Amino acid sequence: MKEDIKQIIYSEEVIKEKVDELGKRITEDFSGKDPIVIGVLKGANVFLSDLIRKISIPLIVDFIDVSSYGLSTETSGVVKINKDLDFSIEDKDILIVEDIIDSGLTLEYLLKNLKSRNPKTIRICSLLDKPERRRVDIKVDYIGFQIPDEFIVGYGIDYAEKYRNLPYIASLKEEVYR
Numbered sequence: 001m002k003e004d005i006k007q008i009i010y011s012e013e014v015i016k017e018k019v020d021e022l023g024k025r026i027t028e029d030f031s032g033k034d035p036i037v038i039g040v041l042k043g044a045n046v047f048l049s050d051l052i053r054k055i056s057i058p059l060i061v062d063f064i065d066v067s068s069y070g071l072s073t074e075t076s077g078v079v080k081i082n083k084d085l086d087f088s089i090e091d092k093d094i095l096i097v098e099d100i101i102d103s104g105l106t107l108e109y110l111l112k113n114l115k116s117r118n119p120k121t122i123r124i125c126s127l128l129d130k131p132e133r134r135r136v137d138i139k140v141d142y143i144g145f146q147i148p149d150e151f152i153v154g155y156g157i158d159y160a161e162k163y164r165n166l167p168y169i170a171s172l173k174e175e176v177y178r
Contacts, residue, residue, distance in 0.1 A: 004176045005170045006174075007170060007171050009150075009171060010145060010168060010169040011168050012168050015169065018145065019051055020054055022142050023053075023054020023055050026142060027055050029123070030093060031057060033057070033093045034060070034093070035059050035093045035094065036062055036087060037059050037095045038062050038063065038085065038089075038096050039061065039062070040064060041063050041064065042156070043156050043157050043158065044098050045156050046156030048061070048097045062085045062086055062087050063083065063085075063086075064081065064083060064085055065082040065083035066079055066082065066109070066110055067106075068080070068105060079105070089118075091118065093123075094114065094121065094123070095122075095123050095124075096110065096122065096124045097126075098126040099128065099155075099157050100126060100127065100129070100147075100152070101128070101129050101134075103134060103135040104134050107124070107138055108136045108138060111124075123141040124138070125141065127144040127145065128146075129145070129146045130146075130149060132148070132149045151171065151172045151174075151177055152171055153170060153171075154170050155167065159176070
């Protein structure tokens with residue numbers, strides 16, 4: 001796997017510091033509330049597990065699995081829900097946890113879907129934001145890092161279901177995914 005890596009962009013230590021910072025901000029902002037934290041599978045699972053341990057208020061964790069990429073590097077624009085939520089979010093404070101926001105199309109679909117279920121509030125936390133690739137206007141409440149338009153892997157983020165187990169975030173060599 002390491003031979004496929006072009007460059008480490010964020011080390012384990014830098015990611016840990018950012019997750020600590022985000023956890024503190026979310027704890028303050030959701031103080032007095034019992035949020036449902038929704039992890040968007042599969043990419044956000046590593047970030048979510050680290051993040052919730054840094055949030056020091058009561059919370060419920062749920063997962064939703066949506067896909068628009070398949071084994072491609074580009075979104076198809078067609079979003080499919082593979083696994084829906086287990087809990088009702090009606091009149092609840094929601095925090096969506098994403099690994100990366102790229103075009104925004106998948107998240108836009110997910111937001112419309114979740115808003116139709118009448119939550120009290122919805123906020124978004126994404127470890128990575130790639131604003132150069134944005135095709136829709138999405139307000140993200142908590143952003144870990146803004147990244148350039150490179151294909152990245154690690155810390156839960158994959159290419160063709162591989163590289164999720166890398167403890168850092170790295171760019172992938174072009175010849176691997178072309």
